[in-house]
Amino acid sequence: MHPSLLVLLVGFLYILGFNALSYLRHQGLSGRFILEGLLLTGAGAALALAVPVQPLIFLLLLYLMTMRVRILIDLGNSVAGRGSPERALQFYDLALRLGADSWSRCVAQINRAAALIQIGKPEEAYQILHSIVTDPEVRLGAKYQAAACYNLGLACRRTGREAEAIQRFNEAIDALPGSVYAYGARQALKKDREQPAAETEREIRNT
Numbered sequence: 001m002h003p004s005l006l007v008l009l010v011g012f013l014y015i016l017g018f019n020a021l022s023y024l025r026h027q028g029l030s031g032r033f034i035l036e037g038l039l040l041t042g043a044g045a046a047l048a049l050a051v052p053v054q055p056l057i058f059l060l061l062l063y064l065m066t067m068r069v070r071i072l073i074d075l076g077n078s079v080a081g082r083g084s085p086e087r088a089l090q091f092y093d094l095a096l097r098l099g100a101d102s103w104s105r106c107v108a109q110i111n112r113a114a115a116l117i118q119i120g121k122p123e124e125a126y127q128i129l130h131s132i133v134t135d136p137e138v139r140l141g142a143k144y145q146a147a148a149c150y151n152l153g154l155a156c157r158r159t160g161r162e163a164e165a166i167q168r169f170n171e172a173i174d175a176l177p178g179s180v181y182a183y184g185a186r187q188a189l190k191k192d193r194e195q196p197a198a199e200t201e202r203e204i205r206n207t
Contacts, residue, residue, distance in 0.1 A: 003055075004048035010055045011041025014062055022103075032101040036066050069100040073108050077206040080111070085118035088206075106132050107144060111206045114151045122158035129155060133168070146175035147207045150185050157188070181205060 001009075015037040022030065044058045064071070076091030092112040100108060109132060113125035129152035132138055133145075140148060153168035169185035176182055184205060 002048075003053055004045040006055050007044045007048045007053055007058050008041060010059050011037060011044060011062060014059060015041070018066075030101040030103060032099070033066055037062065040065060068098055069095045069104040069108065072098070073104070073111055073207075076111060076115075080115055080118070080206050085115035088115045089119075102138075103140075106138055106140060106148075107207060110144060110148050110151065113155065114147075114206050117151065117154055117158065122155045126152065126155040126159055126161070133171075142176040143179065143181075144207055146172045146179050146181035147205060149175060150181040150188075150205065153185060153188060 015034060018037075019030070019034065040062055044053060044062070047053055048058075072091045072095035076088040076095070079091060080088035089112060092108050092115065095108045096105060096112075109128050113128040116122070116125040116128070129148055132140075133148050133152055149168045149172035153165045153172060156162070156165035156168055166189065169189050172179075172185040173182040
């Protein structure tokens with residue numbers, strides 16, 4: 001098979017497989033991802049007409065370029081998990097500046113809000129998470145819905161919105177009962193509601 005045809009095949013299978021996985025996770029299809037994938041695949045196939053292009057190298061480059069936002073979010077989560085939420089915010093902010101699609105933007109914002117809670121900015125986190133959770137157009141999937149509701153519950157509790165905090169914790173449990181977010185929500189509901197300061201940074205969970 002000609003290298004350019006092989007590049008086209010690899011690119012199309014990558015785009016198809018990624019979107020099929022997103023659909024199965026109820027995350028919807030990303031028009032931006034499809035467009036970027038098609039443009040990069042076309043450019044790779046054109047380049048393969050002139051110079052040899054290794055399909056595996058092309059696949060790696062295609063992954064890095066189309067998944068740049070998700071990679072930065074994962075790096076931010078890793079840094080946040082090591083106790084550096086301020087540095088994690090830099091990764092999330094960079095991800096948001098690199099042309100994130102609507103779904104990736106929401107995921108970045110959920111993690112950004114978790115970091116904001118850790119550095120003592122729960123009101124800013126509340127505004128971000130509340131806009132995501134209450135937007136009827138947003139389809140996050142069970143995992144991210146649970147994460148958003150759980151962290152929103154923490155932000156509510158730390159800003160004196162106790163009634164809403166209870167509501168959001170229960171929504172996190174309903175979204176994905178067996179998740180770490182549901183476990184955290186159950187633990188939060190057991191706490192003395194008059195002592196929100198008892199919460200620790202470990203309770204704040206990134207996705």
